[in-house]
Amino acid sequence: MIAEFGHYALVLALALALIQATVPLWGARTNDLTLMGVAGSTALAQFAFAAASFAALTAAYVGSDFSVLNVFQNSHSAMPLIYKFTSVWGNHEGSMLLWVLILSIFGALVALFGGNLPDTLRANVLAVQAWIASAFYLFILITSNPFLRIAQAPAEGRDLNPILQDIGLAVHPPLLYLGYVGFSISFSFAIAALIDGKIDAAWARWVRPWTLVAWMFLTLGIAMGSYWAYYELGWGGWWFWDPVENASLMPWIAGTALLHSAVVMEKRNALKVWTILLAILTFSLSLLGTFLVRSGVLTSVHTFASDPSRGVFILAILVIFIGGAFALYAWRAPALKQGGLFAPISREGALVFNNLFLTAACATVFVGTLYPLALEALTDEKISVGAPFFNLTFGPLFVPLLIAVPFGPLLAWKRGDILGAAQRLMWAAALGLVALAAVFAVQGGGPVLAPFGIGLAVYVMIGALVDPIERIGLFRVPFATTVARARGLPRSAWGTAVAHFAAGMLLFGVIAESQWNAERIVSLKPGESVSVRGYDLTLDGLAPRPGPNYRELIARFTVRQGGEVIDVLTPSKRTFPQRSMSTTEAALLTRGASQLYLSLGDVGSDGAIAVRIYHKPLVLLIWFGCVVMVLGGALSLSDRRLRVGAPKPARKAALQPAE
Amino acid sequence: MTRKQRRLTLIGAGLGVLGLAAALVLFALKDSIVFFNSPTDVVEKHVAPGSRIRLGGLVKEGTLKRGDNLQVSFEVTDGNKSVPVSYTGILPDLFREGQGVVTEGALNTAGTFKADSVLAKHDETYMPKEVADALKKQGHWKADGGGYGLAGAATKDAPPPAGAKK
Secondary structure, eight states, X not given: OHHHHHHHHHHHHHHHHHHHHHHHHHHHHHTOHHHHHHHHHHHHHHHHHHHHHHHHHHHHHHTTOTTBHHXXXXXXXXXXHHHHHHGGGSSHHHHHHHHHHHXXXXXXXXXXHGGGXXXXXXXXXXXXXHHHHHHHHHHHHHHOOTTOBOSSOOSSOXXXXXXXXXXXXXXXXXXXXXXXXXXXXXXXXXXXHHHHTOOOHHHHHHHHHHHHXXXXXXXXXXXXXXXXXXXXXXXXXXXXXXXXXXXXXXXXXXXXXXXXXXXHHHHHSOOHHHHHHHHHHHHHHHHHHHHHHHHOXXXXXXXXXXXXXHHXXXXXXXXXXXXXXXXXXXXXXXXXXXXXXXXXXXXXXXXXXXXXXXXXXXXXXXXXXXXXXXXXXXXXXXXXXXXXXXXXXXXXXXXXXXXXXXXXXXXOSSSOOHHXXXXXXXXXXXXXXXXXXXHHHHHTTSOTXXXXXXXXXXXXXXXXXXXXXXXXXXXTSOHHHXXXXXXXXXXXXXXXXXXXXXXXXXXXXXXXXHHHOEEXXXXXXXXXXXXXXXXXXXXXXXXXXXXXXXXXXXXXXXXXXXXXXXXXEOOEEEEEGGGTEEEEEOEXXXXXXXXXXXXXXXXXXXXXXXXXXXXETTTHHHHHHHHHHHHHHHHHXXXXXXXXXXXXXXXXXXXXXXX | OOHHHXXXXXHHHHHHHXXXXXXXXXXXXXXXXXXXXXXXXXXXXXXXXXXXXXXXXXXXXXXXXXXXXXXXXXXXXXXXOEEEEEEEXXXXXXXXXXXXXXXXXXXXXXXXEEEXXXXXOSSTTOOOHHXXXXXXXXXXXXXXXXXXXXXXXXXXXXXXXXXXXX
């Protein structure tokens, strides 16, 4: 019953979405408030039915109802309860259901908190949201129905792909989807503005928090996915430039650019047309990401559950939405009124600089990801574009961007003083150079990139703090005044500083890990030792251990440093009989921000086991950087000006009495 | 500056950055892409020793040999030709004889492929797409589950027969 209920709820959600997609739009055209009002209630109802449908599938999973094909294919009765929940979205059908659920959540949020939006804008936004939702409901119902039954129910399921049986999976896809789908709001706002033919600073004020929320989730989602790949795949890599990773990176870069251009639009009412374009682009890249992952066009470690026939459907969605959006843009954008003027050297100019480099970097990732597909389609030649390509293109484009990062907040709006800003950044630059020289001296003949990268990272970190430090008068005015000023400083200014500081942290971690990591692959028998970077590891022994739906072989290592035992690590190898698959569970020893990483290979005929040992200096800074960046976003989001329902700008309030 | 000059500055900067990006892309594409080859390609196209390629196919049954110090050798076949591969390191969890594999590295002058990375599929039904295509080309693709244990890739998402039990 429960599956049929879920199926039915999904059909109803589609029906509601279709109403929401058309009626409010008509209302907005005819200026009929009743018809426009339909948008809010249908958005809420549509969310309720999507949630009911998702709950039904979850119930089928938790109850191990193997008469449902999807559950049979991806679950097992012996699986721990938590993975029964997470396997709901550990497969194609379920993850698409999660996708539309999140889409409907965002729609419902606009309906709930959009009370202070102009009526036509609200109606149009919700209608556009419903178009997207309708397309994806149709996609699920026609090509990827998770509620299909099997005539005779099997007794046992096929189990979830073992590498997905991990807490990382519980968190990674929902966060990623909250990011991807969150950008649908900025997309809908952009389309609504184009339909309306008007756009102003209030529009940007509305769009920015939504974009910021989506961007924060996407940042966390990518970071989480990266950490999951790091410890679960057993290769010790945290970023592979895999097409599917790129698929999430592209909307992130475009979203970052959008965040920055929306600032210009909000503060200075400039860059309107560009901001709209970025909003469309960001969500288009999210859709493209969904297409790349879900269609199976890629040869990738991520395409677990893919089917080319579905690709055609998603491709159609992609073409209709992206093509439609760009056509509308080409038609309507020239009609939008031009915004404020600014000199090339100014805060606006700096943000444009940011946008140029981010979009160019995004374009290189785009080329690297899609070029192999295009080439194969055109010439039948198969190539792979790997890390070297991206390091060569993405890297050089990020260097000028990172150098410019501390300048931005120091330049005034409209017309800035670049020499003044450079003077204020003297200390940051000097410390960066000191770091460069220090690294150069310490590592001697080590990798050439390391001193420059670390120097740049230090410069970005210190430079990010220059603006708040000057503004609160640290060490120049009495401490109490500093504290008072720090409290008075807008949260968004703190947010900017924190997020930019985090970019420096991230770079620091990336450089340290990539340039200084040590790797040893050895074959060990019990009792034998190996040493890596001053850590001595002794294999004490191997022991089998049963798990709920797997068997595992555990290796016990005693880790010593300078003769003293500091920890015991137990990496393991799990075998899942249901799928005849095995996974490697790496063991991690964290010392400060650095990690010692152990993963197991096969046991040889002589009883020796292959072991992969890495020492990864400061690797945790990569993910700490992402988390701190999100904290910066949260600080900015908590700024009064951006809070939903904040008072209208004073300019408008002043105009009202005159009316 | 007039509005027009400002706009020109902006457009100039935009084109400059795009030009830089395009130059980087072209430069990188020239040097850092890797072509995929099946064993037949390797033999017939006379791939030059030392040039970096990807070699994909099936691990030929009975050819996997493990030596000392994690040295491994095996042959990759597409049913028509096969190429000997040597590799030092830990093989992926799902590396097995008779299964699909993609390796990256270069041929040495003796005709052995020195792989520095070995990618295997990530579950029991996944077949690297290039491998599947290469096998289809050689006419060794068996979607019905016979032959090389390739059952998965073609049929994996098809519903099991009613009442299927595993």
